[in-house]
Amino acid sequence: MSKLIQAIRGMNDLLPNETAAWQRVEATARGVLEAYGYREIRVPLLEKTELFARSIGQHTDIVAKEMYTFADRNGESLTLRPEATAGIVRAGIEGGFLHNQVQRLWCAGAMFRHERPQKGRYRQFHQIDVEAFGLEGPDIDVELILLGTRLWDALGIRELTLEINSLGTPESRQVYREQLIGYFKSRQAELDDDSVRRIELNPLRILDSKNPQMREVIARAPSLLDYLDDASRVHFENFQSRLDKAGLRYVVSNRLVRGLDYYTRTVFEWTSAQLGAQATVCGGGRYDGLVEQLGGKPTPAIGFALGLERLVQLLIQQDLVAAPEGPRVYIAVVGETVEAEGMGLAESLRDGGITALCNCGGGNLKSQLRRADKAGARFALILGEDESRKQVVTVKDLRRDSAQRGIPQAEILSYLKQQLE
Numbered sequence: 001m002s003k004l005i006q007a008i009r010g011m012n013d014l015l016p017n018e019t020a021a022w023q024r025v026e027a028t029a030r031g032v033l034e035a036y037g038y039r040e041i042r043v044p045l046l047e048k049t050e051l052f053a054r055s056i057g058q059h060t061d062i063v064a065k066e067m068y069t070f071a072d073r074n075g076e077s078l079t080l081r082p083e084a085t086a087g088i089v090r091a092g093i094e095g096g097f098l099h100n101q102v103q104r105l106w107c108a109g110a111m112f113r114h115e116r117p118q119k120g121r122y123r124q125f126h127q128i129d130v131e132a133f134g135l136e137g138p139d140i141d142v143e144l145i146l147l148g149t150r151l152w153d154a155l156g157i158r159e160l161t162l163e164i165n166s167l168g169t170p171e172s173r174q175v176y177r178e179q180l181i182g183y184f185k186s187r188q189a190e191l192d193d194d195s196v197r198r199i200e201l202n203p204l205r206i207l208d209s210k211n212p213q214m215r216e217v218i219a220r221a222p223s224l225l226d227y228l229d230d231a232s233r234v235h236f237e238n239f240q241s242r243l244d245k246a247g248l249r250y251v252v253s254n255r256l257v258r259g260l261d262y263y264t265r266t267v268f269e270w271t272s273a274q275l276g277a278q279a280t281v282c283g284g285g286r287y288d289g290l291v292e293q294l295g296g297k298p299t300p301a302i303g304f305a306l307g308l309e310r311l312v313q314l315l316i317q318q319d320l321v322a323a324p325e326g327p328r329v330y331i332a333v334v335g336e337t338v339e340a341e342g343m344g345l346a347e348s349l350r351d352g353g354i355t356a357l358c359n360c361g362g363g364n365l366k367s368q369l370r371r372a373d374k375a376g377a378r379f380a381l382i383l384g385e386d387e388s389r390k391q392v393v394t395v396k397d398l399r400r401d402s403a404q405r406g407i408p409q410a411e412i413l414s415y416l417k418q419q420l421e
């Protein structure tokens with residue numbers, strides 16, 4: 001026997017008994033996004049490596065060690081998208097639909113990061129990504145929070161915490177960065193190896209460390225909010241007062257820095273205490289400099305992405321996934337001569353809006369009824385030579401122990417509709 005080929009580590013199959021929960025999230029999200037006037041955009045899974053290096057940042061974990069990068073047959077360095085924002089900005093600049101325009105866009109699909117797989121963290125995962133371009137005031141920041149909140153409510157998800165912070169401008173952050181480097185150097189002996197490596201390269205990320213032994217060092221670090229420039233401070237205050245007016249609950253967390261370099265001003269994350277180490281269900285923020293940085297005209301922008309695996313996990317944990325519905329009707333065809341007639345009957349039921357499975361692969365009545373049961377059908381319709389001759393069909397209610405009934409084929413659709421009401 002030849003050796004079994006297994007899936008790539010961290011890349012999951014979504015099996016048929018799992019897809020119902022995914023479809024529920026996707027359909028609900030689509031409805032909520034439409035209600036806010038967001039339009040779908042689809043961008044390629046592969047982009048030039050440089051796009052991600054220039055936007056996400058050379059010294060972020062994503063670019064430094066997590067990208068699936070390879071040379072294609074022409075020797076060009078390409079990368080499987082680790083996130084959607086960079087590709088959407090590239091598409092917007094290239095398509096000329098960002099400059100001097102307001103765009104509300106969303107994109108869903110697979111992303112790829114070579115992280116160490118664990119519960120809630122995979123190498124292929126899925127995001128729904130939401131972006132708004134051309135608006136610089138905090139009103140759009142609030143709109144995005146309202147949109148996210150409406151989605152959690154529509155799904156019935158409880159107990160998410162919204163954390164917010166402001167990262168200011170690149171200039172104000174530079175001043176803060178230097179202070180932070182000085183502080184961490186003075187306490188270098190108390191940092192873990194990863195953090196020591198980050199001191200010069202990406203000191204803000206040290207604030208994000210989950211290492212309990214560094215809690216005290218991090219708690220005493222200078223706060224980014226003390227270094228905000230005036231305009232960013234006003235923006236952040238305005239954002240908060242608008243959240244208050246909208247009745248939205250949040251926690252200001254000056255340790256929230258995010259893992260991508262393009263952010264400016266507002267950043268936010270929704271987390272759940274029920275997800276263990278990978279607690280962030282959704283994260284995002286403003287990136288007012290990115291469009292220009294990638295060669296476009298200056299365009300303010302803000303967005304977020306939610307992780308579908310984590311969201312689905314929450315739905316399961318909070319018991320919010322309904323069992324998938326089977327077909328309403330299973331047609332048992334007894335005898336080769338009536339098989340075509342059975343298929344025709346199934347088609348006419350589907351024309352009438354009833355989900356129907358028609359037995360394939362033969363078998364006696366008993367085994368066909370077993371299949372009907374297994375498929376989760378409510379009714380079995382039995383079509384044998386005798387029924388065919390009389391142009392009737394025998395109806396068996398699989399959930400109730402009622403007697404079987406012969407119904408004329410011409411009336412079967414209306415009969416079933418009445419029964420299924």
Ligand code: HAM
Nearest residue numbers: 083085120121122125280281282283284303304305307
């Ligand atoms: P991110 O924080 O890197 O942001 O990812 C957003 C969400 O994707 C996370 O909160 C998490 O739910 C999910 N996620 C990330 N990595 C993994 C993984 N390895 N396995 C499972 N789920 C994962 C971004 O990607 C930004 N592009 C968001 C954004 C849009 N900012 C502005 N616009």
